[in-house]
Amino acid sequence: MSRKLDYPSAEDEVLVRAAQKGDMRAFEELVARHRDKIYARAFSMMRNTEEAIDLSQEAWVKAWQRLNQFQGTASFVTWMTRIVINLCLDQLRKLKRLRAESIEQLDEDLGGVERQMPVVTPNPTERLERSELRLRIDKALGQLSYEHRTVLILHEFEDLEYKEIAKRMGCSIGTVMSRLFYARRKMAVLLAGLKRDGLR
Amino acid sequence: MINHQTQLKLQAYLDGELPPGEARAIGELLACEAEAQPLLEELKATRALLVGNELELKLPETREFYWSKIQRQVEREEQREPAVDAPAPAPPWWIRFLAPAGALAVLAVLVLIALRSPERSQPLLASDDSHEIETPLEETSSFSFRSEAAAMTVVWVDSHRE
Numbered sequence: 001m002s003r004k005l006d007y008p009s010a011e012d013e014v015l016v017r018a019a020q021k022g023d024m025r026a027f028e029e030l031v032a033r034h035r036d037k038i039y040a041r042a043f044s045m046m047r048n049t050e051e052a053i054d055l056s057q058e059a060w061v062k063a064w065q066r067l068n069q070f071q072g073t074a075s076f077v078t079w080m081t082r083i084v085i086n087l088c089l090d091q092l093r094k095l096k097r098l099r100a101e102s103i104e105q106l107d108e109d110l111g112g113v114e115r116q117m118p119v120v121t122p123n124p125t126e127r128l129e130r131s132e133l134r135l136r137i138d139k140a141l142g143q144l145s146y147e148h149r150t151v152l153i154l155h156e157f158e159d160l161e162y163k164e165i166a167k168r169m170g171c172s173i174g175t176v177m178s179r180l181f182y183a184r185r186k187m188a189v190l191l192a193g194l195k196r197d198g199l200r
Numbered sequence: 201m202i203n204h205q206t207q208l209k210l211q212a213y214l215d216g217e218l219p220p221g222e223a224r225a226i227g228e229l230l231a232c233e234a235e236a237q238p239l240l241e242e243l244k245a246t247r248a249l250l251v252g253n254e255l256e257l258k259l260p261e262t263r264e265f266y267w268s269k270i271q272r273q274v275e276r277e278e279q280r281e282p283a284v285d286a287p288a289p290a291p292p293w294w295i296r297f298l299a300p301a302g303a304l305a306v307l308a309v310l311v312l313i314a315l316r317s318p319e320r321s322q323p324l325l326a327s328d329d330s331h332e333i334e335t336p337l338e339e340t341s342s343f344s345f346r347s348e349a350a351a352m353t354v355v356w357v358d359s360h361r362e
Contacts, residue, residue, distance in 0.1 A: 024271070031270060032263050040257040049260065056259070057266070061273045119238040130253070138255035155215075156250045162217050177208045181243075184211070188246045 012076045020067050027067075031060055034077050038084050044153055045088040047142060055091060059084035081158065089150070089168060097146040098169065117185050120192040140190035148183035155180055202235050210236060214243050 005018055007029040018026035038059055043052035062083055063070075070079055092098045128136070141149055150169065154160045162180075166173045202210075206229065212218045213226040230236050259266060345354045 024274075028267055028271075031267055035259050035263075035266060036257065039259040040255070043257055044254070053259070053261065053266075057270050057273065060270045061277060064270075064274050065277065119235075119242045133249075134253050134255045137250060137253050152250070156247060157254050162212070162215070174208075177212060181208055181211050184243055184246045187250065188242050191246070191249060 013072065016067070016070060016072070016076050019064075020070070027064055030076065034080060035060075037077060038080055041081055041153075042084050042088055044138075044141065044157075045085070045146075045150060046091070051091065055087050056084055059087055062087070085154070085158070086168070092146055092150070093170075098150070117189060120188050136191065137187075140187055143190060144183055144186060148179050148186070151176055151179040152183040152187070202229075202233060202239075206236075207239065210240055211243055214240060214247070 005014070005023075005026065007015070007025060010018075010026075010029070012030065012033070015026040015030050019030065035056065039052055039056040042055045042059070043049065046052050046055065059080065063080055066083075070076065074082075089098070141152070144152065147169075151165060154165045154168065155162075160168070162173045162176045166176045169176070209218065209222060209226055210229075213223055218226065226236075230240065344356070346352075347354075
């Protein structure tokens with residue numbers, strides 16, 4: 001059956017079913033289709049090319065091993081993205097780039113900077129080319145801490161709810177809300193072109 | 201100035217994460233609190249700016265090279281854990297047939313032997329069949345000779361029997 005499969009034009013679901021039966025060629029096609037997206041998610045979280053390549057590869061290996069667990073309730077690329085996100089979170093924890101909740105709480109107790117920031121209006125109609133806007137957003141994301149960037153990515157780009165983010169990051173919903181609030185406010189400042197000394 | 205908890209609730213209101221009762225309360229706050237509306241607008245504008253505008257990156261490796269590394273790793277992992285999920289291979293049909301047949305044949309032979317020689321089926325320690333080996337030490341004597349030069353010992357046992 002797999003010999004008759006037209007891999008480049010087959011839909012993801014068809015390729016997944018073939019790969020679940022052991023068809024490595026079908027899996028290779030899935031990798032070729034989605035490798036950029038999976039790598040991009042790893043890079044957005046790690047901010048390092050080598051780490052992103054390694055983690056994205058590891059995600060594909062894990063996906064092959066767990067392919068029979070894929071039920072098709074979400075799309076294949078969503079399932080893959082969840083795998084790479086979990087690997088990145090594990091790696092960030094291992095490298096201690098994700099701070100413990102107690103330190104985050106300490107920040108809160110001392111009074112977060114985001115609370116005192118004046119309200120700004122990021123102007124999306126700045127006549128920027130979309131590619132230029134994306135570059136600016138990426139540059140601004142690069143200026144956030146790992147915790148704040150991760151929460152922002154999971155909420156704005158992956159569309160996860162507070163509860164799900166808290167579960168994945170191993171912190172409370174309150175911490176997620178706090179981090180998201182700080183991250184958004186700092187992004188607003190950065191995207192409005194304001195440079196504020198003293199902000200992390 | 202609105203407190204931090206209210207700021208967070210304002211954000212949760214925007215994200216649709218508030219229960220209906222609290223959402224109504226925030227709606228009322230927005231109508232009467234001067235600071236709340238501009239903050240909500242800022243959060244909303246930032247969210248609108250981010251969603252759908254993530255930088256699209258390309259993997260900086262060729263398809264073949266990237267895949268070859270994944271393939272190698274998959275093969276390595278499969279060699280390391282060869283039979284985690286895979287069931288053990290089934291034995292050939294003749295073993296599957298001969299194993300129970302052989303066991304039945306052995307059982308039949310044992311039953312036959314037991315039926316034909318009932319005396320052998322008695323318990324081994326039955327009192328009627330027990331024998332003792334006596335060693336009448338009074339009727340024996342022994343002499344031993346040890347040669348250091350030859351590194352040997354000779355024991356001569358005499359039973360004194362005529």
